[in-house]
Amino acid sequence: MNKKKVLLIVDNRVEYLLSHRYSLISEARRLGYEVHATTLTDGNVDKLIDNGILFHPISKKRRTGSVIDEFVLLLNLFKIFRTVKPTLIHNITIRSILYGGFLSCFRRKCSIVNSFTGLGYIFTDDKFIVNLLRRIVGVFLKYTLIINGAGNIFQNRDDYNLFVGNGWVASNKNIIIRGSGVNLNKFNCINKKFNEVVILYPARLIEHKGIYEFIEAARIVHNDFPDVKFMVAGDIDTDNPTAIDSKILNEWRKLEFIDFLGHRDDMPSIFNNASIVCLPTYREGMPKSLIEAAASGCALISTDVPGCREIVEDGVNGFLVPPRDPIALAEAMCKLITDKKRCKEMGMMARKTAEKEYSVENIVSLTLSFYEEVLNSSSTK
Numbered sequence: 001m002n003k004k005k006v007l008l009i010v011d012n013r014v015e016y017l018l019s020h021r022y023s024l025i026s027e028a029r030r031l032g033y034e035v036h037a038t039t040l041t042d043g044n045v046d047k048l049i050d051n052g053i054l055f056h057p058i059s060k061k062r063r064t065g066s067v068i069d070e071f072v073l074l075l076n077l078f079k080i081f082r083t084v085k086p087t088l089i090h091n092i093t094i095r096s097i098l099y100g101g102f103l104s105c106f107r108r109k110c111s112i113v114n115s116f117t118g119l120g121y122i123f124t125d126d127k128f129i130v131n132l133l134r135r136i137v138g139v140f141l142k143y144t145l146i147i148n149g150a151g152n153i154f155q156n157r158d159d160y161n162l163f164v165g166n167g168w169v170a171s172n173k174n175i176i177i178r179g180s181g182v183n184l185n186k187f188n189c190i191n192k193k194f195n196e197v198v199i200l201y202p203a204r205l206i207e208h209k210g211i212y213e214f215i216e217a218a219r220i221v222h223n224d225f226p227d228v229k230f231m232v233a234g235d236i237d238t239d240n241p242t243a244i245d246s247k248i249l250n251e252w253r254k255l256e257f258i259d260f261l262g263h264r265d266d267m268p269s270i271f272n273n274a275s276i277v278c279l280p281t282y283r284e285g286m287p288k289s290l291i292e293a294a295a296s297g298c299a300l301i302s303t304d305v306p307g308c309r310e311i312v313e314d315g316v317n318g319f320l321v322p323p324r325d326p327i328a329l330a331e332a333m334c335k336l337i338t339d340k341k342r343c344k345e346m347g348m349m350a351r352k353t354a355e356k357e358y359s360v361e362n363i364v365s366l367t368l369s370f371y372e373e374v375l376n377s378s379s380t381k
Helices: 014-019 022-030 046-050 067-084 094-104 128-147 157-165 211-224 246-252 267-272 288-295 326-337 340-357 360-379
Strands: 006-011 034-039 088-092 111-116 151-154 174-176 198-201 229-232 258-260 276-279 299-303 318-321
Touching: 006 014, 006 067, 006 094, 014 022, 014 034, 014 046, 022 034, 022 360, 034 067, 067 094, 088 094, 088 360, 094 111, 094 128, 111 360, 151 157, 151 360, 157 174, 198 211, 211 229, 211 326, 246 258, 267 288, 276 288, 276 326, 288 299, 288 340, 299 326, 299 340, 318 326, 326 340
Parallel strands: 006 034, 006 088, 088 111, 111 151, 151 174, 198 229, 198 276, 229 258, 276 299, 299 318
Antiparallel strands: none
16 A cells, blocks of 8 residues: 655745745645645644645744744754654755755655755855855755755755765756746737836845846936836845845835836736846746746846756847846847837847746646655665
8 A cells, every 4th residue: 555645845935835835735636645734933724725625834033034933943843744744845945945855864764855945145145144144054955955855856966066066965866947837828929018128127135136236227227218118026124134125125216217016916917018038137047027027928137047047048048147147138239129120120039948847737747757756765675
């Protein structure tokens, strides 16, 4: 008789369970998994419960950075491990991997899958204390990931090479799965508008997503092309140490040529109103916003960094520019503003990229197959 498969997903944010994991959860349940989920930060869980997700709250507040709060969080997570008794734990994001990896050392009968969806500010910041933290995290990852025999999902080749090259993970249980996928029916270019040039920044308002560079590039472009519209779809992320100050945002709101939309739940419509999507980030796993923009037929402008260079083919479906370079960013914008035919062609090529590489059905299938591989390898020990 087959043992019941109990899956526990440990993610960083409540909202990501719906926006990034819901298709995975639904298909896992259809295949017979009992699926539980928890997150390391607090949030509105009503939609999760309405969609039948077995959610276990372990955090009652947003992230504070307090050592005591983090210890309580770790203790609560351990209680969930003991209550749910999962056969498979899927840790998503570095913080979840660190905590889940440590606790799984005390629960050796369960299989582990880790998803490195982005390495966070400790891998993009050059400050001394952050460099020191990066070394500590590397040592801790090496100990926990190898000792618990975890299977690891990387979203891009750069991160895969970094972890395997440094010996932070075992070399035989890793796979590259490019992102969480996109619903190609929901995000489409059927009603795409190309009448005017609209440039969209679709991300959180944090330094390492390149919001400062985007604003500066918009200022430069506006001087020569005052009719071009700019939109910013995203909020300040108070959990992130590189979040912009609300006073700075209030100053930016005075710029008449930029429309600050805040967080939006109607992103398919927002993408359909944009001709160009710009994400000048410093490093990514596989940016979902770029995948959704590609599926929506937008020309792409991003930085030549891990994650972004996987989806943006320079000169084909968009342009890659150096990170932290608003002048190069503005020049790329101008190339598309002055050549609307090329802009439209790049948008159509981006759609083809999304159809070929990033359908949610394909991503979910690859992930569930990896689950089975990890479970089977654990059962043979």
